[in-house]
Amino acid sequence: MASGGGNNRNGTHRNSLKGTTTTSTVSTDKPLSVNSNPSKPAFKNKSSPLTGASSGLRKSSPGSLGGGAAKDDAGVPGRVRVAVRLRPRNAEESVADADFADCVELQPELKRLKLRKNNWDTDTYEFDEVLTEFASQKRVYEVVAKPVVEGVLDGYNGTIMAYGQTGTGKTYTLGRLGEEDTANRGIMVRAMEDILAEVSPEIDSVLVSYLQLYMESLQDLLDPTNDNISIVEEPKSGDVSLPGATLVEIRDQQSFLELLRLGEAHRHAANTKLNTESSRSHALLMVHVKRTVKGREPAHSSDNGNSTSMARSLRPPLVRKGKLVVVDLAGSERIDKSGSDGHTREEAKSINLSLSALGKCINALAENSAHVPVRDSKLTRLLRDSFGGTARTSLVITVGPSPRHRGETASTIMFGQRAMKVENMLKLKEEFDYKSLARRLDIQLDKLIMEHERKQKAFEVEIERMTAEAQNRISEAERNYADAVEKERLKYQKDYMESIKKLEEKWMMNQQNQGNERKEQMVHIAEEVAEVKKLLSKETSLRKAAEEEVDNLKSQLAQLKMSEASANSEILKLRKMVEDEVCQKEKLEGEISMLQSQLLHLSFEADETRKRLDRGGPGKVPGRLDSPVSQVRSQLKDSGNGEKASVAKLFEQVGLQKILSLLEAEDADVRIHAVKVVANLAAEETNQQKIVEAGGLKSLLMLLGSSDDETIHRVAAGAIANLAMNEKNQELIMSQGGISLLSTTASHAKDPQTLRMVAGAIANLCGNDKLQTKLRGEGGIKALLEIVKCGHPDVLAQVARGIANFAKCESRASTQGSKTGRSLLIEDGALPWIVQNANSDASPIRRHNELALCHLAQHEVNAKDMISEGALWELVRISQDCPREDIRTLAHRTLASSPDFIAGLKRLRINY
Numbered sequence: 001m002a003s004g005g006g007n008n009r010n011g012t013h014r015n016s017l018k019g020t021t022t023t024s025t026v027s028t029d030k031p032l033s034v035n036s037n038p039s040k041p042a043f044k045n046k047s048s049p050l051t052g053a054s055s056g057l058r059k060s061s062p063g064s065l066g067g068g069a070a071k072d073d074a075g076v077p078g079r080v081r082v083a084v085r086l087r088p089r090n091a092e093e094s095v096a097d098a099d100f101a102d103c104v105e106l107q108p109e110l111k112r113l114k115l116r117k118n119n120w121d122t123d124t125y126e127f128d129e130v131l132t133e134f135a136s137q138k139r140v141y142e143v144v145a146k147p148v149v150e151g152v153l154d155g156y157n158g159t160i161m162a163y164g165q166t167g168t169g170k171t172y173t174l175g176r177l178g179e180e181d182t183a184n185r186g187i188m189v190r191a192m193e194d195i196l197a198e199v200s201p202e203i204d205s206v207l208v209s210y211l212q213l214y215m216e217s218l219q220d221l222l223d224p225t226n227d228n229i230s231i232v233e234e235p236k237s238g239d240v241s242l243p244g245a246t247l248v249e250i251r252d253q254q255s256f257l258e259l260l261r262l263g264e265a266h267r268h269a270a271n272t273k274l275n276t277e278s279s280r281s282h283a284l285l286m287v288h289v290k291r292t293v294k295g296r297e298p299a300h301s302s303d304n305g306n307s308t309s310m311a312r313s314l315r316p317p318l319v320r321k322g323k324l325v326v327v328d329l330a331g332s333e334r335i336d337k338s339g340s341d342g343h344t345r346e347e348a349k350s351i352n353l354s355l356s357a358l359g360k361c362i363n364a365l366a367e368n369s370a371h372v373p374v375r376d377s378k379l380t381r382l383l384r385d386s387f388g389g390t391a392r393t394s395l396v397i398t399v400g401p402s403p404r405h406r407g408e409t410a411s412t413i414m415f416g417q418r419a420m421k422v423e424n425m426l427k428l429k430e431e432f433d434y435k436s437l438a439r440r441l442d443i444q445l446d447k448l449i450m451e452h453e454r455k456q457k458a459f460e461v462e463i464e465r466m467t468a469e470a471q472n473r474i475s476e477a478e479r480n481y482a483d484a485v486e487k488e489r490l491k492y493q494k495d496y497m498e499s500i501k502k503l504e505e506k507w508m509m510n511q512q513n514q515g516n517e518r519k520e521q522m523v524h525i526a527e528e529v530a531e532v533k534k535l536l537s538k539e540t541s542l543r544k545a546a547e548e549e550v551d552n553l554k555s556q557l558a559q560l561k562m563s564e565a566s567a568n569s570e571i572l573k574l575r576k577m578v579e580d581e582v583c584q585k586e587k588l589e590g591e592i593s594m595l596q597s598q599l600l601h602l603s604f605e606a607d608e609t610r611k612r613l614d615r616g617g618p619g620k621v622p623g624r625l626d627s628p629v630s631q632v633r634s635q636l637k638d639s640g641n642g643e644k645a646s647v648a649k650l651f652e653q654v655g656l657q658k659i660l661s662l663l664e665a666e667d668a669d670v671r672i673h674a675v676k677v678v679a680n681l682a683a684e685e686t687n688q689q690k691i692v693e694a695g696g697l698k699s700l701l702m703l704l705g706s707s708d709d710e711t712i713h714r715v716a717a718g719a720i721a722n723l724a725m726n727e728k729n730q731e732l733i734m735s736q737g738g739i740s741l742l743s744t745t746a747s748h749a750k751d752p753q754t755l756r757m758v759a760g761a762i763a764n765l766c767g768n769d770k771l772q773t774k775l776r777g778e779g780g781i782k783a784l785l786e787i788v789k790c791g792h793p794d795v796l797a798q799v800a801r802g803i804a805n806f807a808k809c810e811s812r813a814s815t816q817g818s819k820t821g822r823s824l825l826i827e828d829g830a831l832p833w834i835v836q837n838a839n840s841d842a843s844p845i846r847r848h849n850e851l852a853l854c855h856l857a858q859h860e861v862n863a864k865d866m867i868s869e870g871a872l873w874e875l876v877r878i879s880q881d882c883p884r885e886d887i888r889t890l891a892h893r894t895l896a897s898s899p900d901f902i903a904g905l906k907r908l909r910i911n912y
């Protein structure tokens with residue numbers, strides 16, 4: 001503990017105290033060497049309590065709890081003032097130490113204290129003030145505290161601390177309330193009395209916090225729930241503040257006493273709760289004084305006297321802020337000595353950590369050490385700006401007289417001795433109070449605004465008054481003017497009347513003169529009047545007659561108008577009748593066309609029904625599939641004269657153009673019937689020419705391309721097949737893209753009959769010598785070979801017919817020399833199908849293919865392909881088995897004459 005350290009020093013390093021301690025021998029009271037510090041600042045001297053602190057032996061210490069605050073303009077170095085106070089013997093000591101002399105002896109006039117080491121040896125110490133057991137509280141306050149309080153009132157920080165063993169009178173010195181006897185009032189109460197006496201309540205403020213520091217925890221004695229207050233240090237200024245602590249404004253002494261009482265009660269309660277005594281904790285009273293400096297310029301004002309009073313009023317008021325800290329420190333005795341009080345060693349350490357840290361800091365400051373361990377404890381952090389820093393500091397060390405506590409007393413004395421060497425850097429806390437200046441200026445501004453408003457109002461009232469006055473004057477002037485005008489008017493009127501009167505009189509006179517002349521004139525006039533009257537009566541009768549005439553004409557006009565209206569309504573009626581007639585006619589025409597289409601429909605239905613009956617009838621020759629044309633023709637033939645007659649009749653009745661136009665009818669059914677009728681007509685060779693000339697072929701081809709209906713496709717393709725019988729028509733079909741239309745139709749067809757019709761049409765085209773190349777070029781052969789995929793014998797028969805036709809034409813062209821090279825059928829890959837179907841069970845297929853093979857075989861150029869595709873076998877078979885003799889002979893002749901075939905036969909070892 002701090003006191004322990006101090007004690008050691010006392011014993012072993014006394015010399016290090018640099019002559020603040022003198023050792024005297026037994027007999028002499030005279031110090032061998034007195035404290036060489038010549039500065040004996042009179043604590044009593046109010047005006048300069050700290051003057052001379054920097055002179056003497058003691059070096060000005062750069063160190064302080066404030067972390068070595070440099071001297072600035074406002075900084076004045078000062079030393080910590082240390083007083084020692086001896087407590088009178090108490091009752092217990094009077095008894096227990098009755099036979100022993102006190103261990104201390106005071107020499108107040110020399111400000112010395114003698115500590116008895118033993119019966120023959122004493123140590124003498126010098127202090128700033130030595131207070132005997134008879135020293136009154138008042139005197140103690142005046143020498144220890146008053147200068148500090150005055151400093152606080154002047155804007156310095158100040159600290160008063162009491163240090164000493166428990167029971168030596170620290171609390172007595174600092175905290176006595178003196179309720180029983182005002183003479184006993186301690187430093188706190190007296191300090192507040194002085195402060196309150198100095199401050200003006202309207203402009204200054206006194207705020208108080210009261211705290212307890214125990215085991216490094218800072219508790220608010222004014223609000224016990226607030227038990228861990230944090231310390232905030234302003235890094236720049238080094239100021240310490242406790243934002244969490246309760247601050248109470250003190251306006252009178254009574255409230256301060258109550259606050260101290262309340263704090264004491266809370267301290268007692270807290271200590272009971274913590275199972276400790278107040279001697280273990282530090283009590284801190286903090287008084288913040290803020291004073292407005294009146295009646296003088298700030299110390300560092302640069303006012304040169306030229307400034308106006310306005311400028312002076314704009315200067316913010318100067319305030320001085322001082323903080324007084326009164327610290328009743330914990331008992332300086334070592335804790336272990338105080339016996340078992342339930343604390344562990346660790347706790348015991350922390351209990352007086354702050355006190356020992358304070359001791360260490362004081363040592364460091366006293367020895368001018370570079371490092372002052374301020375941050376080691378809360379107490380030293382709290383006192384950073386109050387002790388050895390920028391504050392005025394007084395320390396009162398309290399000692400008891402009992403020789404039994406000599407050790408503690410000695411260590412307390414050493415603490416005080418070291419503290420005497422600590423220098424403070426005083427700093428005046430003076431600043432401009434901009435806030436209150438702002439407030440003052442606000443008030444001034446308010447006043448000015450009010451004044452302005454007042455003037456404004458007065459001005460407005462004045463303006464109003466002047467306006468009213470002006471208006472009064474104007475109306476008065478107007479009135480005067482009106483009066484004058486009226487007067488003038490009356491005058492003129494009067495004058496006028498008078499002059500009129502005069503003129504009348506004059507006129508009367510003239511009249512009389514002219515009277516005689518007049519009479520003659522009157523007679524003449526009467527004659528004229530009679531004549532005019534006559535004329536007038538004549539005119540009147542004429543007018544009457546004219547009026548009668550007009551009335552007459554008017555009635556005639558009315559009659560005419562009436563008859564015109566009736567004629568108009570008649571016209572309207574007739575017009576309506578005409579419209580109705582037109583409507584009726586249109587209706588009837590619609591009905592006629594409907595009836596026509598119905599007629600078409602019915603006739604075709606009848607046709608179909610008849611065909612169906614015929615097909616199912618007995619005696620039909622099976623396998624008559626030479627061509628759909630012949631079929632249709634035969635159907636027409638079979639249907640008898642009645643049917644033919646009906647179609648022919650229809651043809652006549654309706655007309656070909658009409659029928660063909662129905663091919664483009666909107667109604668799908670009508671289109672179907674129309675195409676059927678056209679197909680029927682096309683079956684008759686006599687009609688074909690007419691149909692083509694009327695554009696029927698073109699319409700049918702277009703129908704193939706435009707319609708999606710399979711029936712239409714089938715019937716149209718049939719009709720085209722019939723028309724394709726004719727060579728001229730064949731060319732027309734080809735020139736109008738017939739091949740591609742037919743092959744597209746085939747590719748979409750689902751009904752074999754459609755395919756049969758398409759194949760029939762192409763087969764007919766295949767028989768045209770002139771169209772060979774074009775037909776092949778447009779894919780006709782390829783289309784046939786596609787169609788065979790359907791496999792229906794009727795369809796295959798048509799394909800075979802087409803191929804045979806094509807082969808025949810080609811053969812003819814080759815023989816004539818107009819064609820050279822391989823057959824286009826072989827080129828387009830038809831040969832395998834021909835060979836495959838050359839021996840078909842269906843005789844039309846077989847016969848056409850046999851013919852095709854024979855035609856192909858005629859030309860040596862096809863021989864090699866034919867041999868490789870197996871046609872040789874078929875030719876041999878045909879030459880032997882074909883029921884038709886001409887074909888048989890043709891085959892035989894071909895085989896016998898072709899060198900390639902002969903070689904092929906040999907290679908196949910066929911004896912031929």
Ligand code: ADP
Pocket residue numbers: 086087088090133164165166167168169170171172173279398
């Ligand atoms: P501390 O606070 O240092 O523990 P106290 O102030 O409580 O000591 O004092 C202990 C006792 O001594 C108290 O009863 C107090 O009244 C008495 N006492 C202390 N100093 C004086 C003094 N100067 N005159 C008379 N009595 C004193």
Ligand code: MG
Pocket residue numbers: 167170171172278279328
């Ligand atoms: Mg106490």
